[in-house]
Amino acid sequence: MTDTQEEKNLEQEELQEEEESIAPWVQWFRGVAPHIHSIKNQTIVIAVSGEMIERGKLESFIHDVSVISALGSKLVLVYGVRPQVERLLKLQNIRPSLSNNIRITDPETLSCVKEAAGEVRLDIEAAFSQGLPNTPMAHSHVRVVSGNFVIARPLGIIDGIDFKLTGIVRKVDSEAIHQQLNNKNIVLVAPLGFSPTGEAFNLTLEDVASSIAGAIKADKLVLLSDVDGVRRFGEVISELTAEQAEEFVEKGLVDQEDIYNLGYALKAIKKGVDRVHIIPYFLDGGILGELFTHDGVGTLITEEHMESMKTATIDDLQGLIKLLQPLEEDGTLVKRPREKLEADISKFIVLEHDGIIYGSAALYAFPEEKIGEMGALTVHPDYQGKGEADKLLRQIEKQARKEGLTRLFVLTTRTAHWFLKKGFRTASLEELPLKKRDLYNWQRRSQIFIKDL
Template sequence: MKHYNLRMNSFSSFTNDKMPPQKVSDEINEKALEIADQQARFVDWLRSVAPYIHAFHNKTFVVAFGGELVQRGALNALIQDIAFLHAMGMQIVLVHGSRPQVEEQLRLHQVESSFFNGMRITDADALESAKEAAGEVRLDIEAAISQGLPNTPMAHAHISVVSGNFVTARPVGILDGVDFQHTGIVRKIDANSIHHSLSHRKLVLLSPLGFSPTGEAFNLSMEDVASSAAVALHADKLIYLTSMPGIVEDSDLQRELSLNEAQQLQTSNTLDTETATYLTHAIRACRGGVTRVHLIPFTLDGSILLELFTHDGVGSMISDKNLESLREAVIDDVGGILQLIEPLESDGTLVRRGRTQIERDINYFSVIEHDGVLFGCAALYPYPQEKLGEMACLSVASDSQGVGDGERLLKHIEQRARAQGLTRIFVLTTRTEHWFLKRGFRKASIDNLPEDRRRLYNWQRKSLVLMKQL
């Protein structure tokens, strides 16, 4: 009610005695149309993200970021996005780094940094600096999680964060004659304790420190902790927020890579050191059973939401299996098909079909599935006696149009038609004539339709008949 009162107040500002009545009416109508447009766009957006929300509910995500994100002041925005994911039922494990904070502590203590082959040599003094830096970042994260900012996803949210000795580590040891001292690698993740915390709606926070059974502390890399945790927890996603846009090869952002493609790229020796490090841990996670690994830029506000809730995302994704499939529909796809075609039914592009009809005709449908979500569908209704087939219900999700999915569905329907011995396919359309004409269809008449289809022709819609020889 509060929102409607505000809108009425905005309308009342136009009712000035000095303003002509017609102008008042026009401005009120313009404001009403603007509000209606905003409402429609909001509904469209909510419907577009609903499949992701359903797919990600109760899934485990490991989200890792370096101390650079904290240093650049992006922590609060990230935590608000994490709170949003947590509120939607996703189980979140946060892993933070602290490299720039370690460097700052070393400078304050006048201790010189020492590296070999890109790995820090952690002596006793450097270990104390690593502890101080990790503690500083961890407290900053816990403080950000504890705040309740009005008009943000943190409003009225109470999220409990748990951190502790979840990481067991061992020393790197001596490599090429160099003793790395207190630099370590992950030996074991206490997955049972972490799962217990997640099942009680806790957010788990892991620092880049580990401990041996004898009580020694070791300085670890954020990338190692994150990939080890993702594998141990059988996480559904491992998300690295990085200072780079993703995996870039020959100036092109590689949005999707299979595990085999990632391995080939790893051995190409064309990547910079930072990218190669992240790719190594991404491959390790995929080999260990993590379904998806994402590398996304933390410099883009809301990048984690854009990556998770849009078709193309904003970074790079590595998967251990085929990311997209074009297949025949099954009964479980009915809900997704209805969601795809509803906007086109509402604006009159498609004839309305109810759930019962879709369920009855499900064997005629083909769908495009990407990462578990349907993004396109089409149906082929055969008329074997005339060797004709009707392509119907062609629909592609609004946020994935323009990338060729419609054409892929058309070619797939053509292949299905040929396999059934059909020689021509036709469509009935009121709004997409030119799209089909550009793809080899020709205008035909109602008389060219199969007899059974002619009897069902809707004379009120006056659809054009377009036909294509196969």
């Protein structure tokens, strides 16, 4: 072997080692890229609990918010001050007054609310202004703008209890907020509102956040809470429809804190917000985990389920190619030229989640023989083990029956056992339609399975 050949071999070995070392990162980045794309130019309202700030989580949260902003999202931060107000009341020997977990705000309490709101606002502004040293966002310039964006009115007298200077949102100056967002500013809103005569009212964080989200038609509302999502029978539910959430609230199927959060989530959705996320503030990086992973870290509430099964269109072509390509490269699936996929796109059923194609199957009908072929049955590895392949098979069978077919066949080299479990039987080449027999690939030696419909 020549020196030149040895050098080339060494270079190839070094390149392979380098590829192996970065492979996990590359795989992660490719996986997160669609989520990054999906939040670009989206308007997101985030409700920041005072408890999160009180427990020293502000700096890491500001870092994460700066990342989200840098990726092109328009952000409104609404912050709460409940524990800060409690601390000030205690220092001034003022006894807190609550009814149904709602604070009754007299003038002395309102003074504490104003002081707490001012202190927290300065802390948040200072955290953004320090340039995030020792992080990838170092020296980034994030502008934060506050203002009197919320008009409020008194909550009034409920069940004989006068809530005094406790208020609820009456109106949001959505035009002013949009103007600041379009100027690439992060909008910061305190849990205070003002009447047209200048009177101040103490508002709840969730009321302000959900009202603003609805008024500006935000794409997302994120409620940072001291719970890790909505729990049912001790398990966090990763996704709920608005209808399911309403049932949970009306029938009391979850605890009071979940009912409280779901109430404001439903309020936002009814006002046109696409998605509401309830996530734990105590989980470091939780907001990133919620927005940039498939399953998230808390509970997502939407008008309808984000996962959908549909007939593929030309707009799904790129996603379908990306899904099938790895299996074509390792020989699990037969390679399909782009032109062939494009021509057959209407034969495909796809599973989609949040704009990402993660499952597919195709039906090729042979009407004269009343038989159909199911091809390209695929589920992305991240979604396997959840019954998604069963959904696709059922849909293909349903479509085949609709087209008057009485049998369904598949050709496979690696998943024989699965098809046998699903009611298929081993078949011979002679049982296939004549056109398919002529195209049989003897090099692949695929096994043939048929199912009566």
